[in-house]
Amino acid sequence: MGSFINRCNFISPLSEQICSELQFLLKTKVIKKGELISKQNQTNMSLYYVESGLVKHFYYRNNRPLILQFFKENSFFLILDSFLSNKPSEFMTTAIETTRVSYLEYQNIEKLASKYHQFETLYRKIMSRATLGTYNRFKDIFEHDATSRYDKFLVKNPELMQRISLGDLAAYLGISQVSLSRIRAK
């Protein structure tokens, strides 16, 4: 069984029946390094799971890139603004490394959720996690200065440090690359 389904089961148990139906509805896609998974102004309501690789969810503001979130292997992600409002997204998602994703399209999420109570519970939990993720991201930016944001990132994601460029890390921390370089110099 694929790790999308394993991960689902870990979050909230699903019957054999649901698993096999889910397996049938899941699609897979490989995105080469540098290519887009989801474009700006695209209405994207799929639930993605990173089987392998690394993606960034980002946009531009005043010609500077700002990264909302990184998603590495074994993570769910979705284009939250589009998903919740059923509108085109302001953001884009691109592969930092060549990435394999499994994904479930919205109509199939709805289908499974209305058919199976267990799936609806899973769905709700995944949405809660996404919301709490946004909440934590907000708090991090709101209450800490750049230096402590950097220090925290280092402790929490040591393995990502080898996989992310400093430019991307600066765009995630919300500071200029020069400023990040200065912080590191200490």
Add this chain to the structure above:
Amino acid sequence: MGSFINRCNFISPLSEQICSELQFLLKTKVIKKGELISKQNQTNMSLYYVESGLVKHFYYRNNRPLILQFFKENSFFLILDSFLSNKPSEFMTTAIETTRVSYLEYQNIEKLASKYHQFETLYRKIMSRATLGTYNRFKDIFEHDATSRYDKFLVKNPELMQRISLGDLAAYLGISQVSLSRIRAK
């Protein structure tokens, strides 16, 4: 019929049957200016509606108050971190003005949601709105400097300017009160 229910109907239509059952389950509370609606470390899973008044949702970090959000009359709010994780909240909620709230306790939300599909839809929409609110709050902090955050607040919430102290506004914008005073001086 109370404005809690009117507001629900505006967001997503409810049958007469649901409305009267909801009416029956709703509770009301008056919180005097300065008093707490929800304490830190309290597990609070009610859905609140501000009938009249104004509240702030906030916490302290390094002895400085930080305000996550204001909620004025005709707004839903919930203690999102507690609600989604079923754990004690890091935050507290207090009345800036004497406030009347209607609220629906979690077990009753669940009850209505599992009994009525229309209510489940409403519930989902309210949660989506809360999540999008957090998203917008994050973006505001992430991409704009303090001056433009202040300018935007002014345009978007002119009537609140008369009701909120500068200290509270600074705590909302994430800057010191001195810094806010400087911004205003321009």
Add this chain to the structure above:
DNA sequence: AAATTGTTTTTACAAATGTTAAAAAAACTT
């Protein structure tokens, strides 16, 4: 190896924000 391109660091200066303390203004109490 040399040339090219991309990434990271350094330098120098400007702008924004924090901190502390004091002054001024406004709101509240007696």
Add this chain to the structure above:
DNA sequence: AAGTTTTTTTAACATTTGTAAAAACAATTT
């Protein structure tokens, strides 16, 4: 009204972050 308390502004200085340009370093191509 006078006194008291709270809120807001101002001043002076320190720290953080931004910007632009150059230098150093690393990776890639020819």
